[in-house]
Amino acid sequence: MDVERLVARHYAQGGLEAAILAGLAAAGKDPARLGMDDLAPVDEFHIGGRRATEELAARLPLAPGMKLLDIGSGLGGAARFLAARHGCDVTGIDLTAEYVAVANMLAARVGLAGRVRYLEGSAMALPFADASFDGATMLHVGMNIADKGALFRGVRRVLKPGGFFAIYDVMAEDGGGDLAYPVPWATTAATSFVERAASYRAWLAESGFVVTHERNRRDLAMEFFARLRAAGANGPPPLGLHLVMGEATRAKVANMIGNVERGLVAPVEIVARAE
Numbered sequence: 001m002d003v004e005r006l007v008a009r010h011y012a013q014g015g016l017e018a019a020i021l022a023g024l025a026a027a028g029k030d031p032a033r034l035g036m037d038d039l040a041p042v043d044e045f046h047i048g049g050r051r052a053t054e055e056l057a058a059r060l061p062l063a064p065g066m067k068l069l070d071i072g073s074g075l076g077g078a079a080r081f082l083a084a085r086h087g088c089d090v091t092g093i094d095l096t097a098e099y100v101a102v103a104n105m106l107a108a109r110v111g112l113a114g115r116v117r118y119l120e121g122s123a124m125a126l127p128f129a130d131a132s133f134d135g136a137t138m139l140h141v142g143m144n145i146a147d148k149g150a151l152f153r154g155v156r157r158v159l160k161p162g163g164f165f166a167i168y169d170v171m172a173e174d175g176g177g178d179l180a181y182p183v184p185w186a187t188t189a190a191t192s193f194v195e196r197a198a199s200y201r202a203w204l205a206e207s208g209f210v211v212t213h214e215r216n217r218r219d220l221a222m223e224f225f226a227r228l229r230a231a232g233a234n235g236p237p238p239l240g241l242h243l244v245m246g247e248a249t250r251a252k253v254a255n256m257i258g259n260v261e262r263g264l265v266a267p268v269e270i271v272a273r274a275e
């Protein structure tokens with residue numbers, strides 16, 4: 001089976017829509033009167049959750065009406081945040097059909113369907129005309145993509161000159177070694193392609209970008225893991241990423257924390273400008 005099919009199989013859970021609606025109800029939310037913030041415990045599938053999205057967005061030259069592309073949009077939390085808080089018009093694209101369906105359902109429920117839409121497709125074959133977007137975001141997706149040079153060339157093609165590309169990925173630390181699996185993004189090493197920030201910078205430069213910002217978010221990760229541990233001390237909360245990660249949640253989270261604590265990987269922000 002090719003990598004993209006394995007990646008989509010890793011993420012698809014089956015029954016995710018029903019599980020999220022039940023989790024919202026159990027958390028005391030009325031599914032008929034949801035706000036974007038109610039979804040944050042489950043729809044921000046990356047280290048640091050909503051806070052990481054907010055802090056990345058604070059580094060971007062965002063303006064109302066901007067057309068943005070969110071690559072590997074997952075359940076769509078980051079795209080909805082950019083639409084609701086910054087007034088942007090956001091298109092998400094993702095390999096995992098179930099995530100795309102749930103992302104569109106959640107956008108409709110919070111009244112954002114006019115400003116956000118999610119399509120099923122590959123980041124390696126973006127179905128958009130040249131220079132379609134003012135900016136692109138990609139949160140915790142590059143770890144699933146082997147050929148990041150080709151990925152970045154494709155992103156550059158669909159951006160207008162001067163547009164931004166904001167990446168927030170788990171990257172290899174200097175002196176890193178073999179990771180423990182499963183992790184939230186991969187069941188085995190067959191679909192995990194973790195690279196150093198220096199390699200990202202080199203591929204970005206070769207693809208027509210100038211890097212304008214880079215920040216290692218290891219400290220945010222350690223705080224996030226401490227909060228996860230505290231929140232899960234008496235079992236999982238009604239609404240959380242365990243609904244998205246499924247049965248192997250405990251092993252995936254334990255390995256991710258261990259891999260960061262051992263200094264093998266850390267989440268890193270990189271922002272670049274299309275030349």
Ligand SMILES: C[S@@+](CC[C@H](N)C(=O)[O-])C[C@H]1O[C@@H](n2cnc3c(N)ncnc32)[C@H](O)[C@@H]1O
Binds near residue numbers: 075124139
């Ligand atoms: C860890 S999740 C992050 C989702 C979302 N960006 C977020 O932060 O909440 C990784 C997502 O990337 C998607 N993905 C992985 N490889 C992809 C590819 N080649 N093209 C499109 N989406 C991809 C997966 O389907 C999954 O939804």
